[in-house]
Amino acid sequence: MTEVVKGPRHYRSPKREAQAAATRAEIAGAARRLFIAKGYPRTTLADIAEAAGVAVPTVKLAYRTKPQVLVAAWDHAVKDGADPRPVVEQEWFREMISTPDQREQLRLQVAGSRLVKSRIAPVIEVIRAAAPADQEIDALWEKMQAEFHDNQRHTIRALRNKGPLRAGLSEDEATDVLYTLNHPTLYQMLVGHLGWSGERYQEWLTRTLIDQLLEPSAHQGRASTAG
Structure with missing residues (x-):
């Protein structure tokens, strides 16, 4: 009898998803404040990470690039x-x-x-x-x-x-x-x-x-x- 090999199971954790969404919102809000105060060119991902209380890799994981962080800051302003x-x-x-x-x-x-x-x-x-x-x-x-x-x-x-x-x-x-x-x-x-x-x-x-x-x-x- 052939054994059926099942792929990895993907579990959804509402708590983790909520935490991830909260982190993304915190990053977007911090970026929004910094972009307004310092301007886009002078604001670094390190500045945003520090203001949001996270590490730079967390910012990159959430939004990948600085332009995408600006898009997120715009969305945060619209929905705030x-x-x-x-x-x-x-x-x-x-x-x-x-x-x-x-x-x-x-x-x-x-x-x-x-x-x-x-x-x-x-x-x-x-x-x-x-x-x-x-x-x-x-x-x-x-x-x-x-x-x-x-x-x-x-x-x-x-x-x-x-x-x-x-x-x-x-x-x-x-x-x-x-x-x-x-x-x-x-x-x-x-x-x-x-x-x-x-x-x-x-x-x-x-x-x-x-x-x-x-x-x-x-x-x-x-x-x-x-x-």
Whole structure:
């Protein structure tokens, strides 16, 4: 009788998997803080390992390369809020899309995205600065920009379904305007570098988007005529 030789058994340990996930999150969080504070070029894997309380081989085992650590830091920033789901699945985004009023949609968009930008804008600046010197990071940057632009088109289409855009403004132009004004880089310039408060930024962007994307309301039109 031929003996059946069985291959090695692979056991899953939920406890070990949880520990590994916690270690990866600790590394990503430490990298995120260091990349923002020191910049990508000056941050080493040894710096990240020390900040995370692990050995350098552990960092390499978790993410292999420094560019992959930066990708992990980006993912950590995106998911670091109270709701770790993708933005388009979060309640504030769904509420923004479903509201029947155009101006309320823009108010909700600015309010919700401001909270996201406070986490991701500094990391985006790290990625933007590092992209020209690294092909992998440059590919990440281009992918991020394409996805962000697509998301702006999605919200512009929802806006058009509720009423007209500003006269003479096509969907493509409106998408470009929203992409530019709503971009986290502009948030980082105004809040991170120029010292605007989050509230001032939110008020300014809401007013600016309403002015640039929508037809003036009847009340606004009468005030302009009277002036």
